[in-house]
Amino acid sequence: MTTRDRLLGLIVVVVWxxxxxxxxxxxxxxxxFFFAALRFAVIAVPVALFVRRPxxxxxxxLLYGTGFGLLQFAFLFAAMNAGMPxxxxxxxxxxxxxxxxxxxxxxLREKVGPRQWIGxxxxxxxxxxxxxxxxxxxxxxxVLLTLLAGLSWAFGNLGNRLATRASRPASGVPVEPMRxxxxxxxxxxxxxxxxxxxVEGPTTGWTAIGxxxxxxxxxxxxxxxxxxxxxxxxxxxxxxxxxxxxPAGVVAPFSLLVPVVGIGASWLVLDETPSVLSLVxxxxxxxxxxxxxxxxxxxxxTTPTEPxxxxxxxxxTVG
Numbered sequence: 001m002t003t004r005d006r007l008l009g010l011i012v013v014v015v016w017x018x019x020x021x022x023x024x025x026x027x028x029x030x031x032x033f034f035f036a037a038l039r040f041a042v043i044a045v046p047v048a049l050f051v052r053r054p055x056x057x058x059x060x061x062l063l064y065g066t067g068f069g070l071l072q073f074a075f076l077f078a079a080m081n082a083g084m085p086x087x088x089x090x091x092x093x094x095x096x097x098x099x100x101x102x103x104x105x106x107x108l109r110e111k112v113g114p115r116q117w118i119g120x121x122x123x124x125x126x127x128x129x130x131x132x133x134x135x136x137x138x139x140x141x142x143v144l145l146t147l148l149a150g151l152s153w154a155f156g157n158l159g160n161r162l163a164t165r166a167s168r169p170a171s172g173v174p175v176e177p178m179r180x181x182x183x184x185x186x187x188x189x190x191x192x193x194x195x196x197x198x199v200e201g202p203t204t205g206w207t208a209i210g211x212x213x214x215x216x217x218x219x220x221x222x223x224x225x226x227x228x229x230x231x232x233x234x235x236x237x238x239x240x241x242x243x244x245x246x247p248a249g250v251v252a253p254f255s256l257l258v259p260v261v262g263i264g265a266s267w268l269v270l271d272e273t274p275s276v277l278s279l280v281x282x283x284x285x286x287x288x289x290x291x292x293x294x295x296x297x298x299x300x301x302t303t304p305t306e307p308x309x310x311x312x313x314x315x316x317t318v319g
Contacts, residue, residue: 005246009238016235017258018226023223025219026039027080029211033074034205036196039224047186057163061187062187066156067152068152068153071148087263096149101117118291127259130285161243178241239251
């Protein structure tokens with residue numbers, strides 16, 4: 001992996017780490033499923049109207065959007081609404097990294113070098129150390145829901161890879177990762193609004209918006225703006241670029257650094273004070289990721305592959 005792409009990965013780490021503060025602000029004012037639907041809907045509407053759909057198989061686009069968008073955030077927001085501490089949520093969600101590596105190796109037959117396995121193992125050990133130290137802050141159900149969110153994220157990563165691979169033989173030109181990511185956001189809103197209507201009530205979310213506006217308390221809407229503009233468009237866009245260039249096992253370990261930012265931000269803003277053991281675990285996570293992602297002289301698994309732009313279908317228009 002090039003130095004530039006490592007820096008892009010670190011930018012995503014910071015953006016997604018701070019994203020948990022924005023999520024907490026939104027969940028303090030809106031029902032979880034409605035808030036998840038809203039975060040995707042405000043992107044999906046202009047995308048569907050003004051952005052050409054990427055020429056990738058619909059089934060892989062649906063897998064990407066269902067895993068990365070619909071299921072990940074339904075489980076995550078439900079977990080945090082049920083009492084999952086913000087910092088701990090940022091940690092447990094990164095179970096997506098080992099899930100992605102295992103699923104990529106088993107289902108996509110991607111090669112994962114020994115150095116990557118060891119580095120991921122060290123980092124996961126640091127996550128376990130932090131989780132063991134902080135598990136008393138969360139009941140079992142929120143932890144299980146967050147693990148399901150991590151598994152959903154892993155399936156979304158595979159959907160992204162499969163969509164990119166499937167488009168290449170037919171066109172011979174690079175896929176546009178940003179367009180693929182944007183169209184992923186079209187998948188979650190309607191199912192999520194339907195889930196919100198069934199579970200939370202058809203008018204609960206809209207009433208919450210009215211209450212927020214009338215009270216002049218806009219922290220939830222500011223959190224929504226951060227999630228949409230920074231967390232989704234910028235963060236997920238960069239993540240999509242990276243995962244389209246490299247095997248899933250190379251990119252996924254970056255997500256192990258997100259809880260370091262998430263726990264630190266929760267400490268500073270929400271007074272979720274980390275213990276010495278948590279800080280030691282965070283250092284282990286950083287060390288494992290840094291060592292596992294460093295390029296070995298004989299490594300062939302971190303050589304980037306150029307993304308391929310897909311020619312739009314005949315008759316497609318923008319807008």
